Amino acid sequence: MAVSADDTTAVRPTPSAVTVPARPGGRWKSWCAVAVVVLITAITLSPQWGIDFSLVAIARNWQNGTDKILLLLVPDWGFFPRTVPALAETLQMAVIATAVAAAVSLPLSLATARLTNPNAITRGIARTVLNVVRSIPDLLYAAILVAMVGVGALPGIIALLLFNVGIIVKMVSESIEANDPGALEAGRAAGGTQLQINRSAALPDILPSFVNQTLYVLELNVRASSVLGLVGAGGLGLLIDAVRTFYRYDQLSLIIVEILIIVMALDVLSNAVRRRLV
Amino acid sequence: MVVEHTSTPIAPSPWSVSMRDVSVRYASGVVALKNVSLDIEPGEMVSVVGLSGSGKSSLIRTINGLVPLTSGSLHVGGFQLETARAGELRRLRGHIGMIFQGFNLAKRTSVLNNVLVGRLAHTTTLRTLLGAYRASDRQIAFEALERVGILPKVWDRASSLSGGQQQRVAIARALCQQPRLVLADEPVASLDPPTAHEVMGDLRRINQELGITVITNLHLIDLARRYGTRIIGLRAGEVVFDGAVEAATDEVFAEIYGRSVASEDALGL
Numbered sequence: 001m002a003v004s005a006d007d008t009t010a011v012r013p014t015p016s017a018v019t020v021p022a023r024p025g026g027r028w029k030s031w032c033a034v035a036v037v038v039l040i041t042a043i044t045l046s047p048q049w050g051i052d053f054s055l056v057a058i059a060r061n062w063q064n065g066t067d068k069i070l071l072l073l074v075p076d077w078g079f080f081p082r083t084v085p086a087l088a089e090t091l092q093m094a095v096i097a098t099a100v101a102a103a104v105s106l107p108l109s110l111a112t113a114r115l116t117n118p119n120a121i122t123r124g125i126a127r128t129v130l131n132v133v134r135s136i137p138d139l140l141y142a143a144i145l146v147a148m149v150g151v152g153a154l155p156g157i158i159a160l161l162l163f164n165v166g167i168i169v170k171m172v173s174e175s176i177e178a179n180d181p182g183a184l185e186a187g188r189a190a191g192g193t194q195l196q197i198n199r200s201a202a203l204p205d206i207l208p209s210f211v212n213q214t215l216y217v218l219e220l221n222v223r224a225s226s227v228l229g230l231v232g233a234g235g236l237g238l239l240i241d242a243v244r245t246f247y248r249y250d251q252l253s254l255i256i257v258e259i260l261i262i263v264m265a266l267d268v269l270s271n272a273v274r275r276r277l278v
Numbered sequence: 279m280v281v282e283h284t285s286t287p288i289a290p291s292p293w294s295v296s297m298r299d300v301s302v303r304y305a306s307g308v309v310a311l312k313n314v315s316l317d318i319e320p321g322e323m324v325s326v327v328g329l330s331g332s333g334k335s336s337l338i339r340t341i342n343g344l345v346p347l348t349s350g351s352l353h354v355g356g357f358q359l360e361t362a363r364a365g366e367l368r369r370l371r372g373h374i375g376m377i378f379q380g381f382n383l384a385k386r387t388s389v390l391n392n393v394l395v396g397r398l399a400h401t402t403t404l405r406t407l408l409g410a411y412r413a414s415d416r417q418i419a420f421e422a423l424e425r426v427g428i429l430p431k432v433w434d435r436a437s438s439l440s441g442g443q444q445q446r447v448a449i450a451r452a453l454c455q456q457p458r459l460v461l462a463d464e465p466v467a468s469l470d471p472p473t474a475h476e477v478m479g480d481l482r483r484i485n486q487e488l489g490i491t492v493i494t495n496l497h498l499i500d501l502a503r504r505y506g507t508r509i510i511g512l513r514a515g516e517v518v519f520d521g522a523v524e525a526a527t528d529e530v531f532a533e534i535y536g537r538s539v540a541s542e543d544a545l546g547l
Binding site for chain 2: 180182183185186187188189190191192193195196197199200201202204205207208
């Protein structure tokens with residue numbers, strides 16, 4: 001489009017001619033929020049009401065720590081054959097829990113999102129149950145389940161499963177709400193039932209987020225399943241508990257290295273999958 | 279790929295629409311339609327015009343039950359919408375194709391899967407869940423894609439297509455329903471002018487070659503005149519004009535829009 005000389009001068013007024021609209025109020029709200037956070041931090045740090053901790057302890061005891069750190073720096077590589085069965089068990093627990101959790105989470109995610117489940121009653125029930133499931137820590141699940149079904153991998157798997165379902169459903173159902181509802185409206189306009197609409201119109205769009213979360217919980221599970229053993233729920237944790245009891249920090253160090261390698265490998269794997277997916 | 283036409287191209291008896299004193303009030307208190315009475319004959323090609331907020335979208339969504347009517351009576355095909363239950367509404371919608379301004383495709387899946395959404399009302403839930411559509415349904419989908427000239431893209435991802443191609447896929451999805459009525463809500467508002475004419479031409483061919491009743495919401499005057507045989511003007515939820523294209527002069531449009539007609543009200547080209 002041709003722009004005449006008059007037009008160019010018209011869109012560039014002298015600074016004095018510009019009337020800026022009044023800035024909207026309400027900026028004090030963000031300052032209030034900052035003040036509240038500072039206040040809460042101050043209260044938790046104060047000696048009267050806050051938790052009891054002191055940095056002096058670090059200064060006093062740091063020498064106790066150095067010799068353990070030195071031990072950790074020299075892993076006992078000869079310990080490796082004994083870690084293999086526990087390591088395999090940890091991986092098996094992580095994979096089984098992730099697979100079952102993924103299968104359970106997909107329909108539950110659809111049931112807890114408003115777009116894919118317009119029925120307020122069933123959605124409310126599903127959300128409440130999942131909030132309860134999510135609010136209980138995995139270690140607590142493991143401790144209770146060990147008491148119920150005995151020591152071993154099974155209570156660990158069930159604990160991980162519950163922990164995973166809470167995470168996947170929360171994240172995936174949030175991604176459903178963020179998606180464009182257009183395809184769902186088209187499915188409804190074509191006379192589909194909600195289940196049909198969810199399968200044919202919603203599922204393709206949430207699949208990347210679902211796979212993403214599933215890969216993420218697989219990584220979480222490798223780390224979590226090594227801790228669950230501390231309460232008797234199988235895997236590397238049982239071994240960690242044993243070597244820790246005998247102050248074998250060199251052996252503990254090897255276990256940490258092993259977990260590190262697996263978590264890094266999973267990260268590479270999940271990145272590769274993600275690239276192909278999105 | 280060779281697609282043989284097995285199904286008859288002529289729609290099984292197109293539907294009429296009959297509205298009597300239909301009003302729609304949303305939960306927010308907004309009154310979208312006020313005492314609208316209309317009769318649309320089978321096989322008509324109607325343009326519904328009006329400014330945004332005039333009730334065009336509500337009118338079209340009332341016809342397939344996406345928006346419930348607050349009062350009045352609405353007869354579409356053999357269905358009485360003010361008393362229809364959920365299952366009846368689904369069967370009604372199964373016969374009505376709908377085309378949207380934003381195409382409304384599932385972008386991460388194939389063109390074919392999107393078109394097969396048009397078969398939902400004729401497919402069992404189990405088949406849908408397994409993604410196991412009948413061969414005859416796939417055949418209908420292929421033919422629908424061929425009719426809008428986009429069959430070569432059948433295996434592509436919907437998101438990889440241009441806007442005009444996506445709207446064609448959406449039209450194929452509607453055709454895949456073997457509809458007796460097609461509703462189009464601002465179908466070309468997101469498209470460039472040449473593509474807009476192609477898509478409007480597709481809608482006209484659906485009406486002329488298949489005999490399907492087509493109701494299209496438009497806000498551009500020249501498109502409404504060129505592609506419709508009848509124009510219904512809405513203003514603030516009320517019908518202010520209903521007549522043949524020839525009778526819809528610039529003065530009539532000025533009345534519908536509540537202001538004099540300007541060059542922005544036409545697509546041009």
